[in-house]
Amino acid sequence: MNQSEVKKAEGKLGILVVGLGAVSTTFITGVLMARKGLAKPIGSSTQYDVIRVGEGADKKYLHYNQIIPLASLDQIEFGSWDVYPQNAFESAMNCEVLKEKDILPVKDELEAIKPMKAAFDKNYAKRLEGDNVKDCKTRWEMVEALREDIRNFKAEHKCDRIVVLWAASTEVYVPVDEKVHYNLADLEAAMKADDREHIAPSMCYAYAALVEGAPFIMGAPNTTVDFPAMWELAEKTKMPIAGKDFKTGQTLVKSGFAPIIGVRHLGLAGWFSTNILGNRDGLVLDEPANFRTKEVSKLSTLESILVPEKQPDLYTDYYHKVRINYYPPRNDNKEGWDNIDIFGWMGYPMQIKINFLCRDSILAAPLCLDLCLLIDMAARCGWYGTQRFLSFFLKSPMHDYTKDEVPVNNLFEQYVMLKNAVREMGGYKADELID
Numbered sequence: 001m002n003q004s005e006v007k008k009a010e011g012k013l014g015i016l017v018v019g020l021g022a023v024s025t026t027f028i029t030g031v032l033m034a035r036k037g038l039a040k041p042i043g044s045s046t047q048y049d050v051i052r053v054g055e056g057a058d059k060k061y062l063h064y065n066q067i068i069p070l071a072s073l074d075q076i077e078f079g080s081w082d083v084y085p086q087n088a089f090e091s092a093m094n095c096e097v098l099k100e101k102d103i104l105p106v107k108d109e110l111e112a113i114k115p116m117k118a119a120f121d122k123n124y125a126k127r128l129e130g131d132n133v134k135d136c137k138t139r140w141e142m143v144e145a146l147r148e149d150i151r152n153f154k155a156e157h158k159c160d161r162i163v164v165l166w167a168a169s170t171e172v173y174v175p176v177d178e179k180v181h182y183n184l185a186d187l188e189a190a191m192k193a194d195d196r197e198h199i200a201p202s203m204c205y206a207y208a209a210l211v212e213g214a215p216f217i218m219g220a221p222n223t224t225v226d227f228p229a230m231w232e233l234a235e236k237t238k239m240p241i242a243g244k245d246f247k248t249g250q251t252l253v254k255s256g257f258a259p260i261i262g263v264r265h266l267g268l269a270g271w272f273s274t275n276i277l278g279n280r281d282g283l284v285l286d287e288p289a290n291f292r293t294k295e296v297s298k299l300s301t302l303e304s305i306l307v308p309e310k311q312p313d314l315y316t317d318y319y320h321k322v323r324i325n326y327y328p329p330r331n332d333n334k335e336g337w338d339n340i341d342i343f344g345w346m347g348y349p350m351q352i353k354i355n356f357l358c359r360d361s362i363l364a365a366p367l368c369l370d371l372c373l374l375i376d377m378a379a380r381c382g383w384y385g386t387q388r389f390l391s392f393f394l395k396s397p398m399h400d401y402t403k404d405e406v407p408v409n410n411l412f413e414q415y416v417m418l419k420n421a422v423r424e425m426g427g428y429k430a431d432e433l434i435d
């Protein structure tokens with residue numbers, strides 16, 4: 001694209017995080033520590049990846065920030081909303097993801113991040129008890145209060161731009177309803193009529209962000225921006241959106257491993273995934289209606305990688321099951337087990353077992369950083385609507401299901417999309433040459 005159309009990363013980038021729990025505080029603490037040189041942002045593509053640009057004699061290998069004008073870590077200003085009143089320091093200590101020694105050096109900065117009152121409805125996360133909640137009579141009032149928060153934060157912190165990132169709890173499953181979610185006028189009418197069944201609080205955050213000129217990222221599996229009325233709003237406001245659900249542990253493994261089965265043309269009889277998790281996320285997901293949202297997101301991964309219609313002998317009727325079990329002793333240190341039943345030559349069965357002892361928030365934090373920096377970059381390029389190139393970081397990539405668009409779930413295809421978007425934003429040609 002023409003580089004004169006790309007706005008530079010001038011001034012401060014405000015990152016407003018919805019939810020100040022395990023993921024957010026790990027993300028924020030890591031950024032603050034990294035900019036003091038006390039920790040390394042490991043796992044972050046924007047900070048580490050090197051991409052080839054150009055071909056033949058013009059070929060060069062460059063870091064993202066040598067290709068595109070990304071905001072630097074020093075330019076970031078953090079804010080947040082949460083149902084609980086604890087500041088980012090207290091919350092980071094309570095979450096017990098990071099050791100005290102990795103939090104204390106940035107204690108002052110973290111203490112200054114005090115969550116604004118949340119736009120919350122207990123029916124959407126029954127297990128949460130916090131009282132740092134806005135007193136709004138209708139969903140429309142929630143939108144207006146959130147818009148004011150964004151404006152105030154931007155002015156108080158002298159930010160040039162804002163990005164809103166949802167890293168709050170998974171809400172109960174809201175199925176898309178054509179009468180409410182298919183066009184913007186109906187969505188706005190439902191917000192004004194206080195239709196609490198169809199309008200989740202997260203939709204109010206997204207609506208507020210977009211009309212205030214801030215890109216919105218959905219890090220949980222919530223329906224929030226995954227329907228035509230929000231796409232219409234993103235188009236109208238010329239703002240980029242991305243979602244859903246950070247691709248961290250088990251689904252990262254699945255979207256990286258399933259292509260092995262696919263490219264070797266082995267058959268799949270079944271894939272059983274189970275987890276134990278003991279943090280507040282696990283507690284919320286212990287509620288069946290909240291787990292349903294996660295289940296839909298996690299199940300979607302395999303279908304577009306191992307496609308029955310393309311290979312009926314190999315992928316017809318495989319059994320795919322995903323479970324999450326709340327188990328407090330493990331806290332944020334999730335353990336995932338995958339049992340994969342495959343079959344090979346002449347139909348002979350084999351099994352693969354994967355046991356991933358991961359740290360949920362340690363895997364999610366770099367994705368938060370990359371998503372925020374890249375969506376801000378996309379906005380400065382004038383890109384709006386669903387940013388498919390960000391699927392690399394997301395478990396259940398948004399796609400236009402009203403037009404039968406198939407999402408790309410294969411990690412390696414997503415990586416090509418990401419690299420090509422960076423090339424294009426940097427004024428280079430998109431290509432699929434082997435690096």
Ligand SMILES: NC(=O)c1ccc[n+]([C@@H]2O[C@H](COP(=O)([O-])OP(=O)(O)OC[C@H]3O[C@@H](n4cnc5c(N)ncnc54)[C@H](O)[C@@H]3O)[C@@H](O)[C@H]2O)c1
Pocket residue numbers: 018019020021022023024081082083084095118119120121125128130167168169170171201202219220221245246247248249279280281359360361363364
């Ligand atoms: N950690 C991972 O690997 C991972 C991967 C994919 C998705 N996620 C999702 O990221 C989200 C955050 O995970 P976490 O481990 O930090 O959870 P957490 O429970 O530690 O933090 C979430 C916070 O959100 C707050 N919250 C809930 N509803 C809110 C609202 N309406 N407004 C403002 N705040 C609200 C809660 O009070 C809580 O403090 C979850 O939805 C989780 O499913 C996490």
